Amino acid sequence: MSVIVGITGASGSVLAMNTVDELLRRNVATTVVCSNSARLVWEDELGVPFNETLVEWQENPNFNFYSANDMRAPIASGTHPTKAMVVVPASMNTIASIAHGITSHLVHRAADVCLKERRRLVLVPRETPLNSTHLENMLTLSRMGAVILPPEPAFYLKPQSVDDIVRFIVSRIIVALDLDEALPEEFRYEDKES
Ligand SMILES: Cc1cc2nc3c(=O)[nH]c(=O)nc-3n(C[C@H](O)[C@H](O)[C@H](O)COP(=O)(O)O)c2cc1C
Numbered sequence: 721m722s723v724i725v726g727i728t729g730a731s732g733s734v735l736a737m738n739t740v741d742e743l744l745r746r747n748v749a750t751t752v753v754c755s756n757s758a759r760l761v762w763e764d765e766l767g768v769p770f771n772e773t774l775v776e777w778q779e780n781p782n783f784n785f786y787s788a789n790d791m792r793a794p795i796a797s798g799t800h801p802t803k804a805m806v807v808v809p810a811s812m813n814t815i816a817s818i819a820h821g822i823t824s825h826l827v828h829r830a831a832d833v834c835l836k837e838r839r840r841l842v843l844v845p846r847e848t849p850l851n852s853t854h855l856e857n858m859l860t861l862s863r864m865g866a867v868i869l870p871p872e873p874a875f876y877l878k879p880q881s882v883d884d885i886v887r888f889i890v891s892r893i894i895v896a897l898d899l900d901e902a903l904p905e906e907f908r909y910e911d912k913e914s
Pocket of ligand 1 (some may be wrong): 727728729730731755756757758760761764810811812813814825846847
């Protein structure tokens with residue numbers, strides 16, 4: 721069973737890239753679906769077209785990809801077994817859509833399926849500041865069982881670089897997906913104190 725990674729058009733493409741890289745490094749079957757807006761942000765933030773990274777991922781036998789318009793993809797149906805899904809980064813548009821069952825593209829539909837099938841759904845929302853609609857939508861999703869995992873740095877770990885922060889967030893995602901029981905020691909508060 722694969723883990724689905726939905727990528728949407730919020731800031732933080734680097735989080736999506738590193739999450740997929742980490743899943744593949746662990747030999748986890750990984751299915752990616754990326755919204756059209758995510759492709760724009762990807763190129764803006766990472767300086768490479770999404771398709772260039774996609775071609776590299778496609779060399780890995782554990783990797784699978786569906787277009788955001790492909791509503792006939794297996795992951796659009798609850799009958800297709802999947803282990804869990806993460807949406808990283810999750811735009812406020814996507815948060816609103818999933819919260820209200822609006823499935824305008826495959827990221828939304830796959831997340832909707834996870835909720836109805838009571839499968840693990842991890843959402844990494846990115847926006848600041850947040851208005852009341854954003855907050856209410858996230859509360860709705862949390863009450864439906866989704867894990868809301870904002871990509872916030874752990875300043876107490878004294879990150880030295882963006883890469884340190886990204887590795888911490890990706891580790892958090894891996895635990896939230898139930899692929900690891902606990903964070904690695906380097907990311908635990910108590911270990912920093914000793
Ligand atoms: C460079 C760029 C950065 C963006 N950053 C954010 C963001 O951090 N959070 C957000 O909610 N929307 C952000 N947006 C707006 C979303 O891309 C837009 O709402 C889009 O409709 C989201 O569509 P999707 O949810 O289908 O990916 C950004 C757009 C661009 C072009």
